[in-house]
Amino acid sequence: MESWLKESGAVGLDDLKFANFPATGRGLGSRRHFKEGERILTLPSSILWTVEHAYADSIIGPVLQSMQGALSVDDTLAIYILFVRSRESGYNGLRSHVEALPTSYSSSIFFTDDELEVCAGSSLYTITKQLEQQIQDDYQTLVERLFGQYLDIFSLGKFTIEDYKWALCTLWSRAMDFVQPDGKSIRLLAPFADMFNHSSDVKECHVYDTSSGDFSILAGKDYEAGDQVFINYGSIPNNRLLRLYGFVVPNNPNDSYDLVLMTQPEAPLFELKQKLWVSAGLDSVSTISLSLNDPLPKSVLQYLHIQRADESDLAIIALQQIDATDKTPSNSNEVKVLQALIESFCELLNNFGTQMEKLDEQLAEGFYPPGTNAWSAAHVSLGEQRVLRLARKRAEDLLAALESGNRVDSGFSAPLRCAHCAKVAVQLMLCGRCKAVRYCGRTCQVAHYKEHKELCQAIASKSGSVKK
Numbered sequence: 001m002e003s004w005l006k007e008s009g010a011v012g013l014d015d016l017k018f019a020n021f022p023a024t025g026r027g028l029g030s031r032r033h034f035k036e037g038e039r040i041l042t043l044p045s046s047i048l049w050t051v052e053h054a055y056a057d058s059i060i061g062p063v064l065q066s067m068q069g070a071l072s073v074d075d076t077l078a079i080y081i082l083f084v085r086s087r088e089s090g091y092n093g094l095r096s097h098v099e100a101l102p103t104s105y106s107s108s109i110f111f112t113d114d115e116l117e118v119c120a121g122s123s124l125y126t127i128t129k130q131l132e133q134q135i136q137d138d139y140q141t142l143v144e145r146l147f148g149q150y151l152d153i154f155s156l157g158k159f160t161i162e163d164y165k166w167a168l169c170t171l172w173s174r175a176m177d178f179v180q181p182d183g184k185s186i187r188l189l190a191p192f193a194d195m196f197n198h199s200s201d202v203k204e205c206h207v208y209d210t211s212s213g214d215f216s217i218l219a220g221k222d223y224e225a226g227d228q229v230f231i232n233y234g235s236i237p238n239n240r241l242l243r244l245y246g247f248v249v250p251n252n253p254n255d256s257y258d259l260v261l262m263t264q265p266e267a268p269l270f271e272l273k274q275k276l277w278v279s280a281g282l283d284s285v286s287t288i289s290l291s292l293n294d295p296l297p298k299s300v301l302q303y304l305h306i307q308r309a310d311e312s313d314l315a316i317i318a319l320q321q322i323d324a325t326d327k328t329p330s331n332s333n334e335v336k337v338l339q340a341l342i343e344s345f346c347e348l349l350n351n352f353g354t355q356m357e358k359l360d361e362q363l364a365e366g367f368y369p370p371g372t373n374a375w376s377a378a379h380v381s382l383g384e385q386r387v388l389r390l391a392r393k394r395a396e397d398l399l400a401a402l403e404s405g406n407r408v409d410s411g412f413s414a415p416l417r418c419a420h421c422a423k424v425a426v427q428l429m430l431c432g433r434c435k436a437v438r439y440c441g442r443t444c445q446v447a448h449y450k451e452h453k454e455l456c457q458a459i460a461s462k463s464g465s466v467k468k
């Protein structure tokens with residue numbers, strides 16, 4: 001692989017070497033001193049795995065391009081990798097990269113039932129189960145649309161579901177995403193650079209040059225010869241690390257719980273509520289990440305206030321969203337929301353197969369041998385329960401404050417802004433009908449009317465300013 005990379009114009013390979021490190025397994029070590037910020041590796045655009053390169057391939061490109069409804073980025077790249085791996089000749093450079101890839105992964109999708117059961121009740125458990133089903137469905141679609149249609153290209157036995165899962169895990173654990181100046185994102189897999197392991201102790205140091213398409217790694221800190229060189233994959237919680245990368249960081253400060261909030265369309269006042277969720281940046285199905293730093297984000301309370309609102313609460317929430325008057329939702333709604341939330345947190349915590357104290361004990365006693373899948377699952381479960389307990393405590397504190405008459409900001413104030421263009425301004429004109437929304441001028445009011453009409457009527461009739 002290295003000679004192919006050098007011939008293609010890669011710079012910096014001689015200063016790095018493959019090595020096995022006790023904590024992380026295979027990675028890259030430095031052969032000399034690197035100063036923080038110094039460019040240590042540059043790979044030319046031509047050797048990167050990208051969707052664009054898959055489309056440009058003379059064999060697989062026309063097939064991909066002829067498909068009705070483009071494949072997802074990950075499916076395109078996964079198929080490209082499997083295609084190159086299946087070739088008996090040609091593609092020597094890319095094939096040398098594929099040969100250097102791990103033969104198996106420890107993403108949670110490969111866990112046995114017993115291993116996954118260790119984190120039963122966690123959001124990782126649910127997402128992993130859903131993902132397994134999703135992968136099977138996606139694979140079936142690929143067989144029907146692609147593998148079964150072009151048997152000359154997709155050799156039998158080299159595009160099985162196990163191969164597909166392996167290729168997906170290759171991408172999840174090694175591909176990187178960058179946003180380009182036009183706002184579009186690019187996902188790429190960089191041979192050799194995908195051998196750097198992760199450390200949160202180094203600065204973010206991978207760079208994509210959008211004009212040349214070249215990819216570089218800078219030193220994320222000072223290194224001496226012989227040190228392992230790291231990159232920083234980002235602030236990732238253990239549940240995500242285990243699902244995508246197959247490892248965990250004990251006591252991960254980024255741990256989180258993915259709380260799924262949903263409301264059925266049959267619920268009363270659903271359409272009005274949907275509008276309010278959308279204008280609060282939410283949706284009727286919202287997944288909100290609770291974290292150790294912010295165990296109860298305001299968006300959770302915003303969602304639930306809308307979900308549990310009756311007609312008069314809805315009108316008040318609409319007013320608050322738009323004109324930021326400090327009218328708070330009715331006390332009963334807020335109390336209802338917090339009580340229901342505490343109850344849900346208790347239920348979620350009870351659903352964990354093994355409670356936190358027991359897991360702590362088991363980990364301390366070495367019940368799960370360190371580094372095994374069950375040990376990783378135990379750390380995910382611990383992290384998620386820690387977050388949920390903090391969230392429950394926060395909701396309990398808010399409820400106690402409310403009941404004792406000390407209101408605490410639960411996330412409703414917003415600056416005065418135009419309901420159409422969102423411009424924040426002091427001089428805004430009120431909608432004459434509902435007296436609830438504000439505009440920076442007549443043009444915005446007219447442009448917004450169609451969207452505003454339904455809520456306008458609802459608020460106006462509620463406040464008695466206009467008869468229906």
Ligand SMILES: C[S@@+](CC[C@H](N)C(=O)[O-])C[C@H]1O[C@@H](n2cnc3c(N)ncnc32)[C@H](O)[C@@H]1O
Nearest residue numbers: 023024026173174194195196197198245246247
């Ligand atoms: C981009 S690859 C890095 C190279 C990889 N170690 C290899 O041998 O091919 C990412 C994978 O490396 C491993 N890894 C990276 N950082 C790690 C860390 N801090 N601790 C444990 N494993 C790590 C995980 O298996 C992860 O999925």
